[in-house]
Amino acid sequence: MKRKSLLVAIMGVLMIFSGSVMSFVTSFAKDVSDTKSGIEEIEVNYKKFKELMESFNGERELIYNDVINDLYIENVAGKYGFWKDVHKYNEFLELYNKSVDVSQQVQLFDLKNYDYLDFNDDGKYMGK
Numbered sequence: 001m002k003r004k005s006l007l008v009a010i011m012g013v014l015m016i017f018s019g020s021v022m023s024f025v026t027s028f029a030k031d032v033s034d035t036k037s038g039i040e041e042i043e044v045n046y047k048k049f050k051e052l053m054e055s056f057n058g059e060r061e062l063i064y065n066d067v068i069n070d071l072y073i074e075n076v077a078g079k080y081g082f083w084k085d086v087h088k089y090n091e092f093l094e095l096y097n098k099s100v101d102v103s104q105q106v107q108l109f110d111l112k113n114y115d116y117l118d119f120n121d122d123g124k125y126m127g128k
Helices: 001-071 073-099
Strands: none
Touching: none
16 A cells, blocks of 8 residues: 555656646747747837838938038028028018919918027027
């Protein structure tokens, strides 16, 4: 009887051990599969993200070169006439709008009661 009990106990321990090993192996295989699919998804999304970032960087450089760089104090003196030509541009548009139909009229550039161009609508002069 003692021998049967010992055999049953050993079989029970072996079953518990094999179940634990099987659970670990199954869990590990699922983890590897999830990691692989996650990496594939990251690769696909990274390509899209990289394209969007390159596009954004190009736009950012255009804005920096065409707008913000022109507003630095070193450059304002040379371009003051241009910034003040915005008023002249609006005067020209007013004359143009008087001579055409309503459907062909062009909207004036709105300075929003500032003496400068407010590109980011924060009410502050953007410069160095």
